[in-house]
């Protein structure tokens with residue numbers, strides 16, 4: 001069955017790195033991929049842009065293609081957007097369809113500090129995406145914990161609803177939202193690090209440009 005993959009993030013703002021790795025993950029898994037903005041991202045300070053502003057940027061970024069779509073369900077909940085709550089809700093909705101939680105290697109490295117992290121494997125597979133400068137299995141404890149679940153075969157992921165960890169090797173792109181916020185705050189114009197749609201409406205990037213205003 002065609003898997004449904006969820007790529008959660010703060011997307012403050014969405015950048016070309018997110019889009020490119022999500023696109024390649026969708027090809028590698030032959031999956032439908034949804035970008036899923038966190039309303040209140042756990043484990044980090046409040047984003048610069050509001051949830052509504054981040055969703056507007058995502059809409060602008062995703063325009064003109066249909067492979068990647070938007071899932072705003074986390075905006076309907078108050079409090080921290082714990083992934084386990086979201087995935088349990090998705091499991092209820094999608095029955096036995098394979099679900100894959102896509103995580104960049106840096107996000108995956110912190111998995112053991114997540115809310116009820118072990119329960120995630122009851123409801124989803126995890127697809128780990130390489131990221132420049134991050135050793136995907138740098139934590140021996142995490143490597144040991146997931147070793148029995150690892151596979152490099154997408155057909156295994158397609159044949160069961162949850163419980164496996166698959167490494168997805170994508171074109172590495174050293175782009176981060178932190179760097180983009182710094183550039184915008186410095187009055188720079190990171191045109192080719194951001195999707196073109198974000199430049200169509202000047203109000204979309206205003207929250208970051210305002211950081212440099214006196």
Ligand SMILES: Nc1ncnc2c1ncn2[C@@H]1O[C@H](COP(=O)(O)OP(=O)(O)OP(=O)(O)O)[C@@H](O)[C@H]1O
Nearest residue numbers: 008009010011017103104107131173175176177178
């Ligand atoms: N260039 C990239 N390559 C691979 N994965 C990425 C890349 N950028 C972001 N991700 C992944 O996308 C998800 C959402 O990331 P997030 O929205 O926090 O972006 P970020 O660029 O890491 O932001 P920030 O710099 O603000 O921490 C995470 O799983 C993260 O690991």
Ligand SMILES: O=C(O)c1ccc[n+]([C@@H]2O[C@H](COP(=O)([O-])O)[C@@H](O)[C@H]2O)c1
Nearest residue numbers: 008009010038041042043082083114115
């Ligand atoms: O559920 C948790 O405890 C948890 C802890 C940290 C991060 N997450 C999720 O991981 C995704 C990436 O987070 P971030 O902070 O790198 O944008 C995003 O969907 C977050 O909601 C989830």
